Amino acid sequence: MFHVIERLKxxxxxxxxxxxxxxxxxxxxRKNKVIVKLAPLLVQGxxxxxxxxxxxxxxxxxxxxxxxxLFLKTFLHEIxxxxxxxxxxxxxxxxxxRESDYExxxxxxxxxxxxxxxxxxxxxxxxQQTPFEEIHPFMTSILLQRQKLCExxxx
Numbered sequence: 001m002f003h004v005i006e007r008l009k010x011x012x013x014x015x016x017x018x019x020x021x022x023x024x025x026x027x028x029x030r031k032n033k034v035i036v037k038l039a040p041l042l043v044q045g046x047x048x049x050x051x052x053x054x055x056x057x058x059x060x061x062x063x064x065x066x067x068x069x070l071f072l073k074t075f076l077h078e079i080x081x082x083x084x085x086x087x088x089x090x091x092x093x094x095x096x097x098r099e100s101d102y103e104x105x106x107x108x109x110x111x112x113x114x115x116x117x118x119x120x121x122x123x124x125x126x127x128q129q130t131p132f133e134e135i136h137p138f139m140t141s142i143l144l145q146r147q148k149l150c151e152x153x154x155x
Contacts, residue, residue, distance in 0.1 A: 004084060004109045005155055008116070011083050016155055020117035025075045029060065034082055038064040045074040047081040058082045069138050073114055080113030081106065112149065119146040121155070 009015050029036050041063040048059040060078040062071065085106055119127070119142060127135065127143050135143065149155065 001112065001153060004112050005116070005153060008080075008083060008113050012113075012117070015113075016116045016120045017122075018120055019123060020072075020076060022072050022075065024117075025072070025079060028079055032058070032082070034058040034060055034079075036060045036062065038062050040064055044070070045078050047078045049082075049086070069136075073118060073142065076114040076117045077107075077110045080110030083113065084109050111145070115142065115146045115149050116155065118142060121150070124150060 012020075028034070035057065037059070039061065041061060043063070044066060045060065045062040047061070050057045050059075060075070060082065062074060062078070066074060124143070124146055127139075128147075
């Protein structure tokens, strides 16, 4: 887990220092030439990579019906995959099937990026001082996951 965070901090030096926005996601994919497609999907999102003639291409597919925090959470999760996970063959597509330990580990690693990007340390501290009823229900589970990550890693 620590090596994942260190790799992410090399790519994103301000990770865990400020909240990432949807604009940050779009800037990252433009800069890194990641192809993003919005379409009606049966899942929230997935990512894929291809290697053709030694040229890597990364793809993110997002359900076009998502809005707001759910869209941001999913976009950040898929960017986590793009940054951390190389294809094992010429083509690899991963979506949240949870069929194997390998896929579960990959999703947990992508979630580390999403959690640190959505809830940097200062926001986590502030949320602990916020009355529970004032926290948006969508953020409750994210904050609980983020707290567990902080307890495990100190980040």
